[in-house]
Amino acid sequence: MPDDALAKAAPTQTLTATRFVEIVDTLVGDFDVIEVLTLLTSRCVELLAASAAGILLADGSGRLRVVGASTEQIQLLELFQVQNDEGPCLDCFRTGHVVLHSDLDHLSPWPLFAAECTKSGFASVCAVPLRLRSHTLGCLNLFMSAPGGLDDTDIALAQVLADFASIALIQDQATRDAAIREGHLRHALTSRIAIEQAKGMIAERHQVDMDEAFSRLRSFARNNNRLLTEVAEAVVAGSLPLDSITPAGLRPPTSR
Amino acid sequence: MNDEQSSRLAVAFARETARSTTARLCAACVEVLAVTGAGITIMGGGQAGPICVSDRNVSALEDLQFAMGQGPCPDAFVSGVPVHAPSLDTTATMKWPSFVTLARESGIGAVFAYPLIAAGTRVGVLTIYQHDEGQLTKEQHDDSIALAEVLTETVLSLQDDAPPGTLAPGLADAVEYRAEIYQASGMIAVQLSIPALEALLRIRAHAFANDQTVAETAALIVARRLRLPNDHQPETEV
Known part of the structure; x- marks a missing residue:
């Protein structure tokens, strides 16, 4: 039909x-x-x-x-x-x-x-x-x-x-790939910035220069088996006390 | 992007990147668009700065926009759409007083900022500077949008090769160049017991009030020749 x-x-x-x-x-x-x-x-x-x-x-x-x-x-x-x-x-x-x-x-x-x-x-x-x-x-x-x-x-x-x-x-x-790549870039930028900010914070707290501040940040990361950027971010976020970042070989002061 | 346009851009970029990587990207933009100057800024979490500039005037203008968080570039980044300032008139002056002052001093009459966007997320800004007042032509505008697309891919490709958490060498300038500003904000954060981002705002405010660049104020702080006041005590120059 x-x-x-x-x-x-x-x-x-x-x-x-x-x-x-x-x-x-x-x-x-x-x-x-x-x-x-x-x-x-x-x-x-x-x-x-x-x-x-x-x-x-x-x-x-x-x-x-x-x-x-x-x-x-x-x-x-x-x-x-x-x-x-x-x-x-x-x-x-x-x-x-x-x-x-x-x-x-x-x-x-x-x-x-x-x-x-x-x-x-x-x-x-x-x-x-x-x-x-x-x-x-x-x-x-x-x-x-x-x-x-x-x-x-x-x-x-x-x-x-x-x-x-x-x-x-x-x-x-494609969207997921671009979002992942953008995430990498943002993370790299903020980590790099956090390292500089953490150096400034350590330099101020311990009254040392930026080179010494960086070397203390680096040895803390190494001694505690943590990534430098992760430690820097923790310092900036305030979750890692500045007093625990001591010169290499020294223990952090114990609280009484 | 049409075929003729994309091949023109591809040729200009291939030529420039053959000479060096990021340093010449702005020269390519200036050449392709036939404009006075250009600057490329990458941003993450509202912080960062220029990865390349076409000349010293543009460098100062890009720095000021980053440091003061004021100008077409930050506005384009925040809004995610192009920001056009075809003349630096009273409207522009009210929005961006410090930027307009420096732009006029540098002989800039018009500014156009295009966000670099990947997958809906903002990566940075391409800013175009013109000596004369007036809108960009339709072709310049279309090319700028196409260039912003190419540059987004360029920036992400550069970063693809970097180990996780570290910036690609071509992009490191965005932070390295102004490391002192971040160091100073860390110092002020401890001095005043405030978050680092708020410390940066305090440094900006001090620079503005004292007619200094943010970099100058930061250098004084890092050299321990300046402490910013908290709410109870006056500021001290040592």
Whole structure:
């Protein structure tokens, strides 16, 4: 019924467009990456003929880990794939291509995984790669309750949703890297400043010059097996009493 | 950043960094933007100072802004957005009295400050100085924003190679150069039993009230020729 199909298509397209706008809006602001990935799995269920979805990512050593799932059950199924080292997601991650199996009851290349899926009420699966240029970061796994898998339109749409996930991951990594580098710079600056301030404080308290103040600061750090910057910061913060920074070889005066 | 712009900036920077590292960055900014002078300041926790300046006038102006915490540069750092002073008029004078006085004496008519921002966090400021009053052109403004981006990456890359907790050699000037000011604030902190940051403010106030630079006041304190008063006793020059 072509008329019927048309009537159905229009609202679906509008919904897809609305959801895409929402996702892009999320990605240009501050976002929590796990929240975005979980949101994307729910959008897969809403926009595609899939009943459930999960996202797996490769960690530093190339092992896949479950990072988002539309339901708790999928979380377990994904974990099952990783633990048994078989399933569409692993094949998709190894090859970097879409993996589709339209009937898990027949000739499944993954006997253990297929049996587990059937038990959970899923008849077909599809895995779409999370791509960054020629690199595969992980994959998006889609579970269908009916046999037949996904049609080409849904697979194309699934790839767009997987690409959104890749963008979220790359953006998150870039932000985290920049924040770490900025943190290093700030720490280096404040440590350097703290050393000068601590020298001034020691020089004033013990009435010595800056060189002697620095040598006392350094020997205190060395004798107590602490970092120079850490000792300087403690002096400036007032958490290390100035009277405990004594000339090398001398013990701090005992309080009576 | 468009392609033509980024390749122009890349060429200028490659040429300058080939000569030396940070020292020539400001010369590259002056060349690319065709302006009178430029200064690059890095900041952490509201403290620090210039890592490079294009000339001695700019050096004095950058120092004053750091030391007094007053001027377009600290304002750009605090607000995180560019601060434009196309003329040093009464509005500018009211906001930054000491800065405007020194800028006029140095023959500066307009100042523009662009924050260096990485991942939403402020790292420092690029400050542009013009002899003549007037706004930057649209191209100069766009280039300054692009340069601020390049400089942020340059500063972070320099620091990438430094061991944790130590400043990269090219950036050490930001502190080294004014070590005495920090030493003096440590001394005043002990003398007056106040935090070091508050001691720095007291040193600034003394310098301002006595028509000295902060560096001069700090040098007197470190030489033990000046003690700042607490609330109960008058200040003493020894």
